[in-house]
Amino acid sequence: MSAAAATWIAADWGTTHLRVWAMSDSGTVLAAAGSADGMGTLTRDGFAPALDALTADWPAVPVIACGMVGSRQGWTEAPYSAVPCPALASNLTLAGTRCHIIPGLKQASPADVMRGEETQIAGFLSLNPRWDGVICLPGTHTKWVHVSADEVVSFQTVMTGDLFAAITGHTVLRHSCTDGWDDAGFLQGVDDAIARPEKLAARLFSLRAEGLLNDLPNATARARLSGLLVGAELAATKPYWLGQQIAVIGAGTLAGLYVTALGAQAAPATQVNADRATLAGLTAAYRSWKDQT
Amino acid sequence: MSAAAATWIAADWGTTHLRVWAMSDSGTVLAAAGSADGMGTLTRDGFAPALDALTADWPAVPVIACGMVGSRQGWTEAPYSAVPCPALASNLTLAGTRCHIIPGLKQASPADVMRGEETQIAGFLSLNPRWDGVICLPGTHTKWVHVSADEVVSFQTVMTGDLFAAITGHTVLRHSCTDGWDDAGFLQGVDDAIARPEKLAARLFSLRAEGLLNDLPNATARARLSGLLVGAELAATKPYWLGQQIAVIGAGTLAGLYVTALGAQAAPATQVNADRATLAGLTAAYRSWKDQT
Numbered sequence: 001m002s003a004a005a006a007t008w009i010a011a012d013w014g015t016t017h018l019r020v021w022a023m024s025d026s027g028t029v030l031a032a033a034g035s036a037d038g039m040g041t042l043t044r045d046g047f048a049p050a051l052d053a054l055t056a057d058w059p060a061v062p063v064i065a066c067g068m069v070g071s072r073q074g075w076t077e078a079p080y081s082a083v084p085c086p087a088l089a090s091n092l093t094l095a096g097t098r099c100h101i102i103p104g105l106k107q108a109s110p111a112d113v114m115r116g117e118e119t120q121i122a123g124f125l126s127l128n129p130r131w132d133g134v135i136c137l138p139g140t141h142t143k144w145v146h147v148s149a150d151e152v153v154s155f156q157t158v159m160t161g162d163l164f165a166a167i168t169g170h171t172v173l174r175h176s177c178t179d180g181w182d183d184a185g186f187l188q189g190v191d192d193a194i195a196r197p198e199k200l201a202a203r204l205f206s207l208r209a210e211g212l213l214n215d216l217p218n219a220t221a222r223a224r225l226s227g228l229l230v231g232a233e234l235a236a237t238k239p240y241w242l243g244q245q246i247a248v249i250g251a252g253t254l255a256g257l258y259v260t261a262l263g264a265q266a267a268p269a270t271q272v273n274a275d276r277a278t279l280a281g282l283t284a285a286y287r288s289w290k291d292q293t
Numbered sequence: 294m295s296a297a298a299a300t301w302i303a304a305d306w307g308t309t310h311l312r313v314w315a316m317s318d319s320g321t322v323l324a325a326a327g328s329a330d331g332m333g334t335l336t337r338d339g340f341a342p343a344l345d346a347l348t349a350d351w352p353a354v355p356v357i358a359c360g361m362v363g364s365r366q367g368w369t370e371a372p373y374s375a376v377p378c379p380a381l382a383s384n385l386t387l388a389g390t391r392c393h394i395i396p397g398l399k400q401a402s403p404a405d406v407m408r409g410e411e412t413q414i415a416g417f418l419s420l421n422p423r424w425d426g427v428i429c430l431p432g433t434h435t436k437w438v439h440v441s442a443d444e445v446v447s448f449q450t451v452m453t454g455d456l457f458a459a460i461t462g463h464t465v466l467r468h469s470c471t472d473g474w475d476d477a478g479f480l481q482g483v484d485d486a487i488a489r490p491e492k493l494a495a496r497l498f499s500l501r502a503e504g505l506l507n508d509l510p511n512a513t514a515r516a517r518l519s520g521l522l523v524g525a526e527l528a529a530t531k532p533y534w535l536g537q538q539i540a541v542i543g544a545g546t547l548a549g550l551y552v553t554a555l556g557a558q559a560a561p562a563t564q565v566n567a568d569r570a571t572l573a574g575l576t577a578a579y580r581s582w583k584d585q586t
Contacts, residue, residue: 072505110495111502111509141465141498157498159464166459171452172434198490201522202403202529205434205450209404212365216404229494236495 003031013069080106123281133245180219189227296324306362340368373399416574426538473512482520
């Protein structure tokens, strides 16, 4: 089948990107496209043209979208669903004439929000019915999500990726953590942070000092910094993952690091392909939407 | 007396600034000047002209300098003294024809370095002979320094100021921590971080989420972030300050925050004027240098 046979379009519309797939009714991908027209770069009246331009060669069918496109700064705000609730809300928000946006999730206390990850969670659960446990979605803002009885019970965001980028780009460690990687350094950082989380603040500048005094290689410093931050995250989220079944949904390298770090804490985790989860979630949302119309 | 009577010049030459004072032999300030010709903005052959330009109206007398001017990227490297040792080394490093640079301090394990603070420590000790305890020097890279029997025994750098700037400038919290201040928010952050330091990583994104969901004011989020980072620093440096006599050397607002945060932990600290400590340290170095020549 070609894209001409598409009956709907799946869209993952985040802050920095727009990705679309021409889909058959049964959930088969017929074609795919992407652009840098993320929510962060568009004004309110730029969303419809961006979507139309990227899908110009495809039928003008309904679009099911997830991500920051539904935020207050996005195309049209899709109000959050409050946990505990199913990952996938039954009410989508219409933006423009044909784009149906999946709402994000919010938690009252501790205050927390997500947009986009709820669709990956729904996709994972549609592929793994009756799965209970904790889902970790690594990224700029990593999410830890407790799932039980087909509902999101609670979740916790840790901005580890955001911190790593800010520290390596905009502090004195930019001189010490330029590039490269060292698996042993990563694991040492994880261990140090988990063993003595209260020491974290004192360990960062040491990476710089060890470079000056002991010629610590940049690759080791960079990997150890990443390990310290991931270890601090694991220390903070221990009530989530300890003794639980764990799935890590994410793209290759980063998700692999979380699986490695958890494994070192005797917490085995299963890695799940992020794109597959996203598409399964959008497909589940499409089916639910179609059943209602 | 006017600057024409100066017998030496005191210089505090950091990464972002150059400050100079025309001094009498007895340590009286006759004139002062400053520029943005910090080490970070100068190439190696730019130091002498920058100094000469700023002191052109003063006699061409010897200069005693402290700070990053003596780093590897500075004018001439003044090799570190290794602790335990007196704050003020007896060997200054000559740069150009008349600038004598005070060496910084290094510590082998845990690896750490300082440049400039050793002069403030020496100044404080010259004003407070036989003082034992812990000196905190807040800044971009805050130093915690254990002093006993007129020597620096050990020290610990925590890059709290650097982290605060990177987080408020270059992560998602830049939307939530733009400006303003709230003393209660600061103290809450300190308490939260000290009570449960392992939770730090999970608490940062909450500042954003509370803004989105509960209209947390920017001023409160910003102060609470500062409190969380200072609290994490106090948790990491507890072996330094617990049960010790504490002096905080620094400029008004920031040093005051540390005194407040320590006070909330039942650790009373004395605030010391930073400029006074710097000038006293440079004066002590001048006297020692003059005695040798």
